Amino acid sequence: MDYRPKYHASVRSGWGNDPNGMIYYNGKAHLFFQHYPHAPEWGIMHWGHFTTEDFVHWKEEPIALYPDQEYEQDLGCWSGTSIEIDGRLYLAYTCSRPGMQRQCFAWSEDGGMTFQKFEENPVVTAEQMNGGFSAGDFRDPKVFRHEDSYYMIAGTRLFRKGMHTCGNLVLMRSQDLKAWSFVGVMLHQQDGFPSEYFNLDGCYECPDRILSNGKEILLSSPQCLPQMGNRYQNKHCVVYISGQTDFETGRFHIDEYQDLDSGFDLYAPQTMTLPDGRIIMIAWKEMWARTHYTKEQGFVGTYTLPRELEYRDGRLYQYPVREIEQFRGAKTQLEQIRLHDGGFEISGFEGNVYELNLTMKREDAARMGVRILKGPDHETCIYLDALERTVVFDRTRGGREIRGEEADNCVRKCDIERIDTVDLRIFVDVTSVEVFVDGGRYTFTGNVYPEEGDRGIEFFAQGGSCIIEKAVRYELDV
Ligand code: FRU
Numbered sequence: 498m499d500y501r502p503k504y505h506a507s508v509r510s511g512w513g514n515d516p517n518g519m520i521y522y523n524g525k526a527h528l529f530f531q532h533y534p535h536a537p538e539w540g541i542m543h544w545g546h547f548t549t550e551d552f553v554h555w556k557e558e559p560i561a562l563y564p565d566q567e568y569e570q571d572l573g574c575w576s577g578t579s580i581e582i583d584g585r586l587y588l589a590y591t592c593s594r595p596g597m598q599r600q601c602f603a604w605s606e607d608g609g610m611t612f613q614k615f616e617e618n619p620v621v622t623a624e625q626m627n628g629g630f631s632a633g634d635f636r637d638p639k640v641f642r643h644e645d646s647y648y649m650i651a652g653t654r655l656f657r658k659g660m661h662t663c664g665n666l667v668l669m670r671s672q673d674l675k676a677w678s679f680v681g682v683m684l685h686q687q688d689g690f691p692s693e694y695f696n697l698d699g700c701y702e703c704p705d706r707i708l709s710n711g712k713e714i715l716l717s718s719p720q721c722l723p724q725m726g727n728r729y730q731n732k733h734c735v736v737y738i739s740g741q742t743d744f745e746t747g748r749f750h751i752d753e754y755q756d757l758d759s760g761f762d763l764y765a766p767q768t769m770t771l772p773d774g775r776i777i778m779i780a781w782k783e784m785w786a787r788t789h790y791t792k793e794q795g796f797v798g799t800y801t802l803p804r805e806l807e808y809r810d811g812r813l814y815q816y817p818v819r820e821i822e823q824f825r826g827a828k829t830q831l832e833q834i835r836l837h838d839g840g841f842e843i844s845g846f847e848g849n850v851y852e853l854n855l856t857m858k859r860e861d862a863a864r865m866g867v868r869i870l871k872g873p874d875h876e877t878c879i880y881l882d883a884l885e886r887t888v889v890f891d892r893t894r895g896g897r898e899i900r901g902e903e904a905d906n907c908v909r910k911c912d913i914e915r916i917d918t919v920d921l922r923i924f925v926d927v928t929s930v931e932v933f934v935d936g937g938r939y940t941f942t943g944n945v946y947p948e949e950g951d952r953g954i955e956f957f958a959q960g961g962s963c964i965i966e967k968a969v970r971y972e973l974d975v
Pocket of ligand 1: 514515531542575576591636637702703764765
């Protein structure tokens with residue numbers, strides 16, 4: 498079966514991980530990414546490059562950064578971000594060598610297609626900071642402007658008690674992108690925040706920062722954050738931290754710390770702001786150490802549907818980018834169907850490239866939801882569990898076996914407040930399933946590898962009844 502997605506960005510051949518340098522520049526959206534072009538496995542890193550004008554069709558441009566300098570020998574050009582200054586595009590990235598990660602810049606004179614590296618590179622080293630953090634874990638610069646300075650946030654590990662190190666984020670300041678000074682460590686033990694957040698046996702990878710409806714939010718991908726209830730079920734998870742940066746001390750005063758996605762395969766997200774003000778996020782739609790069956794087709798590296806982010810009602814909401822709606826094709830719909838302890842499979846609803854919008858109202862069902870990509874032996878289930886007060890994404894019978902570092906690679910859950918109705922917006926793209934729960938308040942992202950014919954959709958209730966208030970499926974014609 499051909500696993501190539503139809504409407505998600507995916508690397509043409511070889512390997513792709515983290516999104517990098519996302520920016521709207523020169524009339525297009527640019528998505529750079531961690532790339533090893535020679536084989537579908539992680540190797541010395543380059544920056545690959547996609548552009549898009551509609552967030553659905555992605556053009557793979559020539560490689561933007563090659564690991565061609567002595568300071569990036571062996572490991573290459575790692576993750577980072579970009580910034581436009583006086584019409585020029587600058588990339589900030591980590592040059593990585595064994596035990597030595599430092600920050601570099603490159604800029605473009607031709608509208609963001611080819612890049613030249615700063616002669617002064619590397620411009621930031623762990624030693625030139627306050628000496629308190631590890632030179633071997635200092636990476637993924639997020640560069641932005643605040644008032645009249647440039648700032649950089651990077652992930653690191655702080656030395657504590659001898660050789661023991663703990664993941665954190667550091668803030669630096671510059672006037673010219675070349676000379677940088679240390680401002681401070683961002684994350685501190687604070688009332689109401691478990692010490693696990695500041696005692697990671699890993700690095701806070703790929704920081705980003707957004708401002709939405711007046712709220713400041715950091716996004717980051719901490720390694721090895723311990724699971725807490727149904728949160729942080731992946732060894733590599735993604736958090737968003739709302740609060741406020743003190744630009745004098747570097748300290749971030751935390752309001753809230755949350756799981757960004759409750760699924761299996763989402764990491765290292767990054768954002769860009771569009772001219773109309775929307776904040777668009779894209780993440781790597783894979784996971785470290787998982788089985789990647791697209792390898793058989795010579796590529797590993799798919800990216801999420803771009804998502805619009807908005808902070809409201811005390812949460813960071815995610816909505817599928819609205820441009821996708823232009824590609825809605827054939828529509829199938831049903832309304833007001835009562836299900837009692839059983840399944841309802843309906844012809845005309847099947848497929849593997851579609852958007853499904855489903856609202857179910859619970860009467861007394863213990864569980865209600867939908868089985869998708871269903872065939873004789875396979876199905877992927879998404880449902881509300883009223884007794885547990887969770888929404889569940891179960892890929893136990895989704896298709897080929899998926900292995901990973903976690904004890905459970907088949908089931909993910911998220912806690913929800915409402916159990917009288919559930920609203921699921923599901924985007925399916927061959928192997929990809931993205932679920933937006935209750936208007937984007939929660940999301941699940943996961944890959945499954947079914948067989949060609951596994952295309953059925955079945956709505957179901959268990960342990961009582963429910964009503965399908967409305968189910969609408971659109972074929973996506975891309
Ligand atoms: C996260 C990450 C980054 C690093 C890059 C290397 O997935 O480990 O921290 O810069 O991947 O490819």
